[in-house]
Amino acid sequence: MIKPNIHEFKQVYPEVTNESTLFKKIMTLIHSGISNAVVTLGEKGCLFVNRESAFYARVPQVDILNPIASGDTFVGGFIANYAEIGNCETAVRFASACGVANAMSLLPEIPKGVDINRLMESILVEIVE
Ligand SMILES: Nc1ncnc2c1ncn2[C@@H]1O[C@H](COP(=O)(O)OP(=O)(O)OP(=O)(O)O)[C@@H](O)[C@H]1O
Ligand SMILES: [Mg+2]
Structure with missing residues (x-):
């Protein structure tokens, strides 16, 4: 699995200028042998692609204090949930x-008052046909 953010991805593939060209480029990586690819898009969520499925996970608008380490938190959440349940869509929604x-905390952490299960329900999955 690879998980660059969109800025890292565009540094390697400057020809990617929008979500449509992003999706096409990720598909070439999947066909070249990468099993799972996620490009995180900050406040726009992420795009997940593997050989079986492709979807965006859109995130709600929340009060942001500090998004640094959101990518690391995403990866940790994905691995923890995938190890437990084994479903990519569920793992991406949890991640x-x-x-x-x-991003709702000043420190890199999941703040105590945040209900992750409720947040998960507000993640919208948009299938890419
Ligand atoms: N401003 C934001 N509002 C809502 N969700 C956010 C925001 N920023 C990040 N996220 C969530 O965190 C995920 C990862 O964010 P991002 O794309 O910024 O990762 P990153 O650049 O790798 O972060 P870092 O390198 O600082 O760990 C996003 O896919 C989204 O789910
Ligand atoms: Mg990162």
């Missing part, structure tokens, strides 16, 4: 909720 929660 996204973790990333959002981290």
Whole structure:
């Protein structure tokens, strides 16, 4: 699995200028042998692609204090949830909720008052046909 953010991805592939060209470029990576690719898009959520499925996970607008480490929190959340349940869509929804929660705190953490399960319900999955 790879998980660059959109800025890192564009540094390697400057021809990517919008979500449509982003999706096409990720598909070439999947066909070249990468099993799972997620490009995180900050407040716009992320795009997940593997051979079986492709979808955006859109995040709610929340009061942001500090988004630094949201990507690391996303990866930790994905691995923890995937190890437990083994479903990519569920893991991306959980990971996204973790990333959002981290951004709601000044410190890199999931703040105590945040209900991750409720946040997870507010993640919207948009399937890419
Ligand atoms: N401003 C924001 N509002 C809501 N959710 C956010 C915001 N920023 C980040 N997130 C959540 O966290 C995830 C990862 O964020 P981002 O794309 O910023 O990662 P990153 O650049 O790798 O972060 P870092 O390198 O600082 O760990 C996003 O896909 C989203 O779910
Ligand atoms: Mg990062």
